[in-house]
Amino acid sequence: MHRVADLVADYLESKVQAYPVVPRISPGDVRRQLPPSPPAQGEPIDRILDDYHRVIEPNVTHWNHPGFMAYFPVTGSGPGVLAEALTAALNVNAMLWRTGPAPTELEELACDWYRQMLGLPPEFRGHINDTASISSLLALAAARERAVDLDVRRRGLAGRADVPRLTVYCSDQAHSSIDKAMITLGLGLANLRRIETDGAFRLRIDRLEEALEADRKAGARPIALVATLGTTSSTSVDPIAAMAAIARRDQLFLHVDGAYALAAGICPEFRQHMQGLSEADSIVTNPHKWLFVPVDCSLLYVRQPDLLRRAFSVVPDYLTTTETGVTNLMDYGVQLGRRFRALKLWMVLRSFGVAGLQERIRYHCELARQFAAWVEAEPGLELVAPVPFSTVCFRATPDLPPEHQDRINEQLLERVNAAGPVFLSHTRLRGRYVLRLTVGNLRTTPAHLERAQQIIRTAHSQALATYAP
């Protein structure tokens, strides 16, 4: 255990920055270095840790590297790592209050602490899931359950003349987890309406109204709206207040996906982007993204927890308990097994404190604004979307037709990432290939951003110089 303590400390304090963020290996390289079959006899832990150090550590993509600016960065912070070690030693399954009293109560408490930090009203009750994919799936299951007359829990959706198509609405920028929830819940991808967005990549209310009307005319029954607070591509924010008004008017369920950006809501100045949030029926936010809690930790706040219980509570004989009036967390979702994830959230919240977390969120947004200013000043680069939080979308704009621009930007990204010290990702906006840089790792400093700028500048010249259409 003390050797592992040293391995972890070495890795986080220095070694991680010595690695390229993305290892320079080819598919199969790792597996080739390991025996194809398990050992017959046990091996000493030191030999296993040697192999970890030699084969595994260098060959991960270093999500905990301060130069990781791709996707949405995450941080396995010190208190978070400590909490995970304790969690594994306790090894609690907090499916019932009785099988995890402290884990159950700490989960309720930590979720409530974070609710207060976000300025959400007390009627929102939170619980922790593994991922936003599951949190959003549960939210849409609650929406489906709210259509009481359909009795989906018992009767399902198939083979019924009395159930119309059930439609759900999100923007064309919403996350793929919404697609997966539609598939899983038996609603079908074709019944997800991806509504056109405006110039700043926010859902267009007029188009939403048109879609609702068209679907109703065609005999479908709209059940839910999904607003995104910080889309994956550009961190745009949908008009939540206007969507909430429609949801209220039409008795639709309103789910808000704030997996990444809602963390910024702990700073009052960012709440300008979050008007209407407290009128949502459910909200997902992932402390394992921008709140320095190790993966996995996704928080789902719901206004009517009873909907989740009605949908999902199944208590077989072997899981009955005699305590009354307690929360049994297994009742709120699909999964019976539940790791003690609240411990790391609680330890991170305490270790940083509200002010410490606010300071870091602000700092990341400031670093992103500085980077955006650099992009604007840099010849041949342009910003492609507003920068409300810590994500910057940009691209090179050589004087070539769009497809050639795209290819140059692809090559630019490849060159930037091949350099080693930073890792950016890409997306498409309005069909065009775009580079994304997000500041979100706890240890990212201005020096890492400067390094990114140098690398981008060099790669940009090279990509232009070597481009052969």
Add this chain to the structure above:
Amino acid sequence: MHRVADLVADYLESKVQAYPVVPRISPGDVRRQLPPSPPAQGEPIDRILDDYHRVIEPNVTHWNHPGFMAYFPVTGSGPGVLAEALTAALNVNAMLWRTGPAPTELEELACDWYRQMLGLPPEFRGHINDTASISSLLALAAARERAVDLDVRRRGLAGRADVPRLTVYCSDQAHSSIDKAMITLGLGLANLRRIETDGAFRLRIDRLEEALEADRKAGARPIALVATLGTTSSTSVDPIAAMAAIARRDQLFLHVDGAYALAAGICPEFRQHMQGLSEADSIVTNPHKWLFVPVDCSLLYVRQPDLLRRAFSVVPDYLTTTETGVTNLMDYGVQLGRRFRALKLWMVLRSFGVAGLQERIRYHCELARQFAAWVEAEPGLELVAPVPFSTVCFRATPDLPPEHQDRINEQLLERVNAAGPVFLSHTRLRGRYVLRLTVGNLRTTPAHLERAQQIIRTAHSQALATYAP
């Protein structure tokens, strides 16, 4: 980190056994000891660890206690705890090969190692989920997807005249996760047929045939059978080979739930219970149960991984990568975010070795057999089910009407658990209240079983002496 190393070592080596397995607290006791709001400023880690030590550790139910014999025991073993600390420090999200090359390849390798240990043919491809609840949900989603003509992914199940009710079959002993999968997938609880079991709690093939015929006559379309290898109540094993023959004949998907007991398949002598297993379409087994891997780690083996990809692969622009021919684990299920769970499985398999794991499984089964023999010899107690693995179902049989017997057994269980050193659970079999004792923690020894016997004997006399009908 070194203080945490000491906390963990102290806890596992000695302190855990000094605690009662189930803490003697009431709902709300933990929360009352903690501030209702988060701290404004960060706190020193030592103060947080002090609180952990004072408020959290004593108030969990000690799943890692060798006297934990309730439900299915689990073990946060040494190598597993070390792996979790390393996992949190790396903090990888292995959604794509590119975002976690070593994690992706180690997951494929560790699953394949375990497949070899279980004697399953190489066409089974494994991947890791958090829980068996999710693994079984994915299996039934694959079954749903195999009905190609229905195009459920795109069109869903609702509002369609061309989709009949889709029915699924399991025994009346199958786990509640199958119910939850039926709810989630939009199939509906009413379309799950819980087939009657025989005297040894195994699905009756004749009743299954009747149910299939009746459903077809009524216009439903059977899509899947679920066989349980080690039911939760009594660890009975369904007739997998006979179910496989029906599945083949009727083109049904066969899922096998071996979440707990399949681990015994690493010992050849236990494979007598597993005839037909290699004909399944999917198999779930949880190394976080009886294989000493900390929660969560559930393995799903599928014969046609392409079914999962067809159902679940959604690749938005921001997640495209250029590598070809690689496994992107996000394509095989609902969840995009994926912790690096393979590390702990790999470290546990290496640390114990195949022989070391076999030895412990055999030892647990031997301890359970000895306990069962004690029950048989003990006046006033009886075994209620066969003991194929390490779970013993028993009850007191005072000369009273059944409802009174049930109440006495409830009181017996309460007294046993109130003593502190052991924790048993209960279930109902044939409607009668039954006590369950399972041996599965790595550190359980004959001394813990002897202690359990003394406690049960004392509690039994007291329950009889004080019972007032």
